[in-house]
Amino acid sequence: MYFYKKSTIMSQVGFETAWLNERFKYDNAARNESVEQSFLDHFSGEKEMKIVDIGSGTGANCLYFLEKLTQNQKWFLVEKDVRFLDPTIERLTNHASKKGYRFEVKGAQLKIQTPSKIIEIHVINDSFFNLPKLLNLQEINTVMAAAVFDLLSEKQFRDFVSTVFENKTALLTTMNYSGMHFLPSTNLDNHFVNIYENHMMRQQDFGKGMGKNATTVLSNHFSTIGYDFISGESNWKLDYFANKMHAFLLGFMDDSISELLTNINDKLNFKDWLSKKRTLSENKKLAIEVRHFDFFVKPY
Numbered sequence: 001m002y003f004y005k006k007s008t009i010m011s012q013v014g015f016e017t018a019w020l021n022e023r024f025k026y027d028n029a030a031r032n033e034s035v036e037q038s039f040l041d042h043f044s045g046e047k048e049m050k051i052v053d054i055g056s057g058t059g060a061n062c063l064y065f066l067e068k069l070t071q072n073q074k075w076f077l078v079e080k081d082v083r084f085l086d087p088t089i090e091r092l093t094n095h096a097s098k099k100g101y102r103f104e105v106k107g108a109q110l111k112i113q114t115p116s117k118i119i120e121i122h123v124i125n126d127s128f129f130n131l132p133k134l135l136n137l138q139e140i141n142t143v144m145a146a147a148v149f150d151l152l153s154e155k156q157f158r159d160f161v162s163t164v165f166e167n168k169t170a171l172l173t174t175m176n177y178s179g180m181h182f183l184p185s186t187n188l189d190n191h192f193v194n195i196y197e198n199h200m201m202r203q204q205d206f207g208k209g210m211g212k213n214a215t216t217v218l219s220n221h222f223s224t225i226g227y228d229f230i231s232g233e234s235n236w237k238l239d240y241f242a243n244k245m246h247a248f249l250l251g252f253m254d255d256s257i258s259e260l261l262t263n264i265n266d267k268l269n270f271k272d273w274l275s276k277k278r279t280l281s282e283n284k285k286l287a288i289e290v291r292h293f294d295f296f297v298k299p300y
Contacts, residue, residue: 017087020057022244027146027175028064032232032294039172039296040068043141048072050140054128055079055148059088059121063095065144066112066119075121076135082125092121129160137167147175147292150200150214153207157214158221165227165299172296175234178215179291180249184280188273192257199256215293222297229297236290246281246288250274 043049049071053061056077066073077088085108092110096103102113108123126134137143143164149157164171177200182189200211210217215231222229238245254274261267280286 017058017084019248020060021091022248024060024063026236026238026242026245027060027234030234030236030292031064031174032234035172035174035230035232035234035294035296038230039142039170042170042296042298043069043071046071046141048074049142050074050076051142051144052076052078052131052135052137052140053144053146054131055145056084056088056123057146058084058091059123061144061146062121063092066095070117072117073119075119076140077121077123078128078131078134079123079125080127085123085125088123129156131160132163137164137169140167140169142170142172145171145173147177149173149218150177150210150212152210152214153204154210154217155207157210157217161221165225165297168299170296170298170300172294173218174294175292176214176218176295177290178212178293181289181291182277183287183289184285186273186276188269192253192270192273195257195260196253199260202260218293218295222295227297227299229295231293231295234292234294236288236292238288238290240284240287242288243281243284246286247278249288249290250277250281 049069051062051065051073053059053075056062056079059077062075062077066075079085079088089105089108089110092112093103093105096112099114104111108125110121110123112119112121124134131137131143152160161171180193180196197212200209201213202208219231236245238249257270258267261270277286
């Protein structure tokens with residue numbers, strides 16, 4: 001749901017990495033426990049897990065689940081942006097080092113050995129739309145996608161999951177955007193949130209992004225095709241002390257909404273609204289709830 005623009009403070013990749021690292025703890029706290037437990041229970045009998053993480057960024061899903069999964073693991077992190085390769089390897093090796101695990105790095109591959117399991121991680125710099133050409137999905141236990149599908153068009157989503165499900169591969173998709181709410185609230189909040197969401201769903205080369213409609217589209221699609229799935233809310237609770245997250249979100253809104261406003265009064269009203277939100281945040285008087293949904297789908 002979030003779009004990055006070049007920062008004047010740091011390099012673009014530095015900005016994006018900082019954003020992904022900052023949101024990590026909020027994503028983890030927000031993950032739906034019932035959806036996650038269903039996923040873990042479903043594969044509890046497997047001796048080895050083979051997992052594809054699409055749009056993997058700097059490896060957040062892998063970092064989160066490598067401890068929770070008790071089995072040996074083979075991870076395939078599919079990320080189109082080659083600039084994330086080094087930050088991903090560095091992030092995962094730092095984790096292994098802090099845990100005292102043995103690890104070995106060979107280019108885009110990392111092997112971690114814990115006292116009880118072996119974890120192999122392969123970073124693949126390519127588009128996840130090429131997934132059938134990159135890997136044999138029949139050998140994969142599950143595909144993961146965190147904060148990915150709300151960025152896609154409905155057609156892109158349907159085509160992609162069709163490829164996943166025809167290979168009888170499970171799907172765990174988390175942090176699918178569904179709305180935003182500010183505390184304290186004002187009369188203009190809904191107006192500017194709606195414009196922000198319209199920007200997510202604007203016409204692009206690939207079609208219109210699903211944005212806040214993603215959770216409804218996903219739920220309806222999984223129900224229609226008759227697959228067993230569980231879903232639940234995974235909301236960020238960004239309290240008065242989540243100033244860094246506030247700054248990122250308000251920055252994204254600034255970039256997105258400014259692109260769509262043409263009326264001078266709208267621009268002035270937005271500038272005033274944004275300034276007041278930032279002042280509240282700086283004074284630790286702002287809270288933001290960002291609503292998401294998680295899904296675990298078993299096409300068996």
